[in-house]
Amino acid sequence: MRDVVNEIRGRGAELVVVGNGSVEQARAFRAEQKLPFPLFTDPSLESYRQAELRHGLSSTLSPRAVLHGLAAFREGFRQTRTKGAAMQQGGVFVIGKGGRLLYQYASREAGDHPDNRELLRALDDGSREPAAPAAG
Amino acid sequence: MNVTDRLTDVFVLDTDGQEVRLGALWQEQPVVLVFVRHYG
Numbered sequence: 489m490r491d492v493v494n495e496i497r498g499r500g501a502e503l504v505v506v507g508n509g510s511v512e513q514a515r516a517f518r519a520e521q522k523l524p525f526p527l528f529t530d531p532s533l534e535s536y537r538q539a540e541l542r543h544g545l546s547s548t549l550s551p552r553a554v555l556h557g558l559a560a561f562r563e564g565f566r567q568t569r570t571k572g573a574a575m576q577q578g579g580v581f582v583i584g585k586g587g588r589l590l591y592q593y594a595s596r597e598a599g600d601h602p603d604n605r606e607l608l609r610a611l612d613d614g615s616r617e618p619a620a621p622a623a624g
Numbered sequence: 625m626n627v628t629d630r631l632t633d634v635f636v637l638d639t640d641g642q643e644v645r646l647g648a649l650w651q652e653q654p655v656v657l658v659f660v661r662h663y664g
Contacts, residue, residue, distance in 0.1 A: 583654060
């Protein structure tokens with residue numbers, strides 16, 4: 489997992505994970521899992537609404553599945569099976585510096601999940617294009 | 625309005641309970657933003 493975080497950081501980017509439990513739950517989870525990236529929480533679910541994860545909690549990813557997906561990437565294969573809280577219908581966004589949307593993942597069926605290589609490619613492609621002009 | 629525009633002024637909480645504006649996260653660097661269902 490740290491290898492993939494390093495792949496992202498090697499591209500000058502950061503992995504940001506947003507959950508929706510209490511601050512205490514987020515803090516405990518981050519410590520237990522020794523997550524090497526920022527973890528945030530949004531109990532109001534406003535960010536989920538704005539991201540149009542409109543099927544609500546059922547359409548988002550479990551962090552464990554995210555970690556499984558990252559581990560699968562490190563090992564060089566695309567994860568095809570999951571158990572428990574699977575990486576299923578959810579949302580992942582790759583956002584360029586300044587807010588340009590580079591990649592958006594929306595699953596279409598159970599078991600469908602983002603390919604980490606696509607996320608990294610989006611970062612690579614985004615870095616080759618001129619930055620979007622600042623809004624305003 | 626695209627999804628990043630809608631998200632940019634939404635505040636989330638860090639693990640210390642401090643409010644963080646999402647847009648601030650991609651102001652200085654690209655980010656891979658993942659929404660999760662729950663912890664664990």
